[in-house]
Amino acid sequence: MSEEIVFYTNPMSRGRIVRWMLEEVGQPYRTEVLDYGTTMKAPAYLAINPMGKVPAIRHRGVTVTECAAICACLADAFPQAGLAPALDDPARGTYLRWMFFAAGPMEAAVTAKSLGWQAPPERQGMVGYGNFDQMVDALETAIEAGPFILGERFSAADVYVGSQIGWGLQFKTLPERPTFAAYAARIQARPAAVRAAELDNALVPNPA
Structure with a gap:
């Protein structure tokens, strides 16, 4: 192994x-x-x-x-x-909640909107995110108290959720709310985030 x-x-x-x-x-x-x-x-x-x-x-x-x-x-x-609360830490529930929210309802809602599809009001109960605006409002509650999803503690949930928010702002698939912009700027300034971006940017082929 x-x-x-x-x-x-x-x-x-x-x-x-x-x-x-x-x-x-x-x-x-x-x-x-x-x-x-x-x-x-x-x-x-x-x-x-x-x-x-x-x-x-x-x-x-x-x-x-x-x-x-x-x-x-x-x-x-x-x-x-x-980067993760222990199994016996009550904060683990919050950590997993928002990690799965971003992987499920958030990504589904953003993808559907980008493709021009939204469930009609009478059918929104069939989709996990309800509607796009509901998803965005819920997402904001995850970070509005800050500075991180677990309050003062940075975690892997911030890496995943924060990446989704950063891309949403970059590609205009999320509204430019001040809460989102401040959170994205805060986490993207972390040394590990800066190193990772530099490593990946160096691998992007130069245009011919």
């Missing part, structure tokens, strides 16, 4: 979330950069992730995909980094 962390990514993907998490964890890892449509869909990588998508990690003989799952697994695997 290998202790090495292998990180499969592309610098223009959600792999940026996992890169940041790895930098927060502070453990050595090896990066495997895959290309869209070629190595990402090749048999060797499909054996790792049948979806043919990045990111993924391989650690201790286990493959983990899905950004929220990777962040949660890394936080639990390296408790010394202090």
Whole structure:
């Protein structure tokens, strides 16, 4: 069972979330950069992730995909980094609540709106997020007390939720509320976030 962390990514993907998490964890890892449509869909990588998508990690003989799952697994695997409440800590409920909210209702609502689809009012009970505005209002409650989702304590939930908020502001898929802007600026200034961005930016191909 290998202790090495292998990180499969592309610098223009959600792999940026996992890169940041790895930098927060502070453990050595090896990066495997895959290309869209070629190595990402090749048999060797499909054996790792049948979806043919990045990111993924391989650690201790286990493959983990899905950004929220990777962040949660890394936080639990390296408790010394202090990025997740312990199992007996009541704060763990809040931590998991918003991690799963961002991976579920938030992403679904943002994707649906970006594609021009919204459930009609009489059918909104069928979708987990209700409607886009409800999701945004709920998301704001996670960070409005601040400075982090767990109050004064930064956690892996901030890496994942914060990345989603940062991208939402960058690509205009979330409204530019002052609460979101202040939170994104605060967490993106962390040394690990800055290092991760520099590493990924260096891998982005220069335009011909």
